[in-house]
Amino acid sequence: MAKLVLLHRADSIYEDEPEKVYDFPRTYLRAIEEAVGDWAIYYEPAKAGPRGYFAAVKIARVIPKPGVEGRYLAIMEPQTFLAFDQEVPRLIDGSPLEASLMHPDGTPKSGGA
Numbered sequence: 449m450a451k452l453v454l455l456h457r458a459d460s461i462y463e464d465e466p467e468k469v470y471d472f473p474r475t476y477l478r479a480i481e482e483a484v485g486d487w488a489i490y491y492e493p494a495k496a497g498p499r500g501y502f503a504a505v506k507i508a509r510v511i512p513k514p515g516v517e518g519r520y521l522a523i524m525e526p527q528t529f530l531a532f533d534q535e536v537p538r539l540i541d542g543s544p545l546e547a548s549l550m551h552p553d554g555t556p557k558s559g560g561a
Contacts, residue, residue: 452479452488466490466503467529470522471513480522483507501536505529
């Protein structure tokens, strides 16, 4: 089972539609290919808004993005997008929920990981 968190901003410059497709660079190709057939969690970065973790979706397949070298599209399985009834905050008592998003002293790292 892959563990995958997809960063998504409502004002994304990419052609993301969380319910249908996620646009990403080659850097993340291996990780997203490993998650095909599995569920991923959507996360809104701190600079984009207050939501934190807000939905889950099942990844059906990955294809090269037509006409754009080095970019790919994760195609989501239809009708699997599940918005959380209650969004999960990125920090609880000042610390991230994910160990990979914090420094050894427990303070949050900036940027994605």
